[in-house]
Amino acid sequence: MTAAFAPTNSLPTMPEGWPIGSYDTYKKAQRAVDFLADNEFPVQDVTIVGVEPMLVERVSARLTWGRVLSAGAASGAWLGLFVGLLLSLFTTTGGLAPILIGMVSGIAFGLASAAVRYGATKGQRDFVSQSQLVARRYDVLSKPRNAELGRTLLMSIPQT
Template identity: 35%
Template sequence: MQNADKRRRSRRPVATYRDYVAAQGAVDRLSDGGFPVERLTIVAEGLRFEERVMGRKGYGRAALEGLGAGALPGALIGFLFGLFSLVDPLVSGVALALYGLLFGALLGGVIGVVFHALSGGRRDFSSVGSITAERYSIFADEEVAESAERRLSREQ
């Protein structure tokens, strides 16, 4: 544990990029050049959470979301149970997958409506959340930081 703390403290930034793809590309180029990339870390800095509101959520939408969430697991579980049939595993698997899809969709829809009703109107909208960063810095162990800086500066 003490060794890991020492390594973490002896790192310094060698390059900064505006997006993750650029930072990942820089590490990939270092790797292609034989650099010991296990001594690098990509650090996202200036994180913020964004939640994009997609629309209102009523009982109908709650039922549809629950229906979609329950259908696939129901079909998968039904198919797996059907494969254990002694008569014809494939036919049984497909038949039980269809029954599982229907049952999972129905159960998911009911659960979606019940949970929406229990929320008491506190969350009557659908949204998608994401985390974004202002910049991505590449940190390197102190022993190899100068070499990484030199190689990355030659590329720019």
């Protein structure tokens, strides 16, 4: 195994190095490290550290019984279609009957399971959201042996 792909320590450790740049978005920090790599900087000495992490939950839609049941029916239909196709492979008559039976059963199962899950929440979470871990800023650190060179290179990044 090469050093570039050697496994890292699986235990959480504090980052090491001196700050050579600080950015308000991960994309800008990533761009800085890419710039360093393009300029032959030893990027294996670099770490990007998210400072002041936050869990951000972005609400994307309101949940209603109609949405819940239609999503349950759709996922049940896919599962039923898969089971129906498998059944049709192992029946002597084949045809559409096993596929239709699988789909109808899947839709019924999907509707029932979605209704039970949503009903159990008792209206406590009537929305859909996505969670994301973000930081207030992203520091780029370098091991001390190359920190000064890293700072100098990052000062020459073209601004876009």
